Amino acid sequence: MNFAVLVFPGSNCDIDMYKAIEDTIGQPVDYVWHTDGDLSKYDCILVPGGFSYGDYLRCGAIAQFTNVMKAVVKAAEEGKYILGICNGFQVLTEARLLPGALLRNNGMKFRCHQTLLRVENNNTAFTRDYAEGELIEIPIAHGEGNYYCDEATLKELQENNQIVFRYEAGNNPNGSLDDIAGISNKAGNVVGMMPHPERAVHEILGSADGKKMFTSILSAWREKHDAAAIR
Numbered sequence: 001m002n003f004a005v006l007v008f009p010g011s012n013c014d015i016d017m018y019k020a021i022e023d024t025i026g027q028p029v030d031y032v033w034h035t036d037g038d039l040s041k042y043d044c045i046l047v048p049g050g051f052s053y054g055d056y057l058r059c060g061a062i063a064q065f066t067n068v069m070k071a072v073v074k075a076a077e078e079g080k081y082i083l084g085i086c087n088g089f090q091v092l093t094e095a096r097l098l099p100g101a102l103l104r105n106n107g108m109k110f111r112c113h114q115t116l117l118r119v120e121n122n123n124t125a126f127t128r129d130y131a132e133g134e135l136i137e138i139p140i141a142h143g144e145g146n147y148y149c150d151e152a153t154l155k156e157l158q159e160n161n162q163i164v165f166r167y168e169a170g171n172n173p174n175g176s177l178d179d180i181a182g183i184s185n186k187a188g189n190v191v192g193m194m195p196h197p198e199r200a201v202h203e204i205l206g207s208a209d210g211k212k213m214f215t216s217i218l219s220a221w222r223e224k225h226d227a228a229a230i231r
């Protein structure tokens, strides 16, 4: 399975993401620069955290216009797996691959600490190795992680089971609507989340609870491809 880690000017979690793939599932992984418009060889595209284009205008607002994001939109339509973490989540909402927006944290402060998340939907390619309702410890590091969408969109997210992660009750660090920490698109192949699973893949980092996201992606992909090979 081939992984791409996108790199924009200002990305700063690209190396962590690359290492997380190497360390957890040992699959081929490349950095792909923002000017590159061809993602055809990749099965999963990882949009890492950071401060793309210095967070000018809004976080993720400029990255959406790059060649590589045009290729991401195409890859999403083809059903490939796309995972955006933190700034990557912001980029995916700006590119309209995920609904809603990430506003300034309600306390107006950059928050950087462990959070307790509940796996609300383990029926996705990104979370299948977790139990439904499992509590996991994953760090956050953001100034604009306050998820917001209109009422109709929230209802749709709830009804379609698109809320993948919530901050555990009483632990919402940023004012996110409905305690939302991560969502998927309707088809389930695009996920965005503010917490950083790639920073939680070894006990020495404080938690290894992020590992199962990467093992999930690989096992979902293998299952799909084995099934295709049998047909």
Ligand SMILES: NC(=O)CC[C@H](N)C(=O)O
Pocket (backbone or CB within 6 Å): 048, 049, 050, 051, 052, 055, 059, 085, 086, 087, 088, 141, 142, 143, 144, 145
């Ligand atoms: N770690 C990150 O990706 C930070 C995201 C974004 N620049 C923010 O502060 O909200």
